[in-house]
Amino acid sequence: MLRDAPRASSSWRLPQPGPKILILLQVTLSVVVGKTLMILFPNAMKRYILKMGEKSRMNRNPKFSYENWGPTFFSFKYLQFVLKVKWKRLEDEAYEGHPAPNTPVVTLGGEVCHLLDFMKEVYEVT
Known part of the structure; x- marks a missing residue:
């Protein structure tokens, strides 16, 4: 993602905890809501997750049944993985005129x- 350079006076910046905390709150809220919906409405969430799987054509592979990968959505490992990916993307920002x-x-x-x-x-x- 190409952005205008920040207006800092020095060429290096300290990592800011603000964006990481916001991402943590957003992902945690999504996981809590998703897990709650999976408990309250298991059939509806199964249909929703399978519909999401259609976009990636995951459902067409007979080796991937919902029972194997469906319950992993909204788990603690799912939360850790999503946080790791989103936090890594924070470090991969590019600014115009900078390396x-x-x-x-x-x-x-x-x-x-x-x-x-x-x-x-x-x-x-x-």
């Missing part, structure tokens, strides 16, 4: 490296 973030990537071999390092290796080989 882009050096985002971690995973190669096909399973090796974790940073995007800039990966691109340097690719261009050195070719």
